Amino acid sequence: MRAAVLTGLESVELQERPEPEARPGWVVLTVEAASLCGTDVHQYDGRIDTPFPRVPGHDFSGRVLSVGEGVDESWVGRAVAVKPSLPCGDCPECHTDKPFDCKKKKLIGLWSDGCLTERIAVPVVNLIPRPDGVEAWQAALLEPLAVGLNTVDRLRIVLGESVVVLGQGPIGLALTRLCALSGAGRLIVTDAREAPFAVSRAYGASDCIDVTRTDATQAILDLTDGVGADIVIETSGFPASSAMVLDAVRKEGKVAHIGWANDLPPLPVIPIMAKTLTVYGVGGNGGRGQYERSLELVRSGRIDLDPVVTHRFGLDQIEEAFATAASKSDGAIKVVVTP
Ligand SMILES: [Zn+2]
């Protein structure tokens, strides 16, 4: 079968790979749709260390082709979405039927070969049945929503609070929509490109700040009567954006850091103490119903994913897919790959 393989920095190619096999407790899926995310792109550009060669990709959906020993045959033929972290299978949580509390779970496509291929094996516990009315490409875009929900779950937004979302990539846009659904009052977003702002506004943003033209910290203070926002969420992973969070939040406010990169500055503790802040680190998609609820928000139409998909490619166009996602050229937000 064909698979996209990262062979080194900024190098991806199609290769023939052996068919996957369903071990006990696992299934083999036909991949129907996959999307590229910041992690895949940073594996490609070197901001996240990756053992090469590696088949990347972890946000995907498909259909069950075969099942391993101990898995109910009724899974065969079912359409599914897939949670992207593999439980270790050998810790107290895994042994007591709570695999998503596993402390050693590892992201598919980073620590093992991923979904940018025609077929893949995953544990049955990672599957979520895909309801009627949710298409494969939609179910391949759940991760940013699940990460966003994991953030909103922690922040406990109160109706009418002012919220800033720094960065309007897929996770930033997901958070814009989720914060609007959660009752944010003034909802300020930033990005270094104008391209995503049309989606930001459609998702409920009240103010869009282009950080290349405006002093974002000052603009946020101006929009919040000089006191800063109740909540500031950093999703971009850019050092300058990460560094402005503590200046943009009000005293006794809350901040969340989600944007990930190897070159982020250390978090200064003095302003955190001086402003009596609550700081949340969000390192993933939670695994406590966030995937299931994301799927429900899509199914029910509360979140329209259509505006974020700017590019679609076949697996045989994988080089172009990665180049587009990495350069964010041509207004790219989400790139969907269909094997
Ligand atoms: Zn991802």
Ligand SMILES: [Zn+2]
């Ligand atoms: Zn485990």
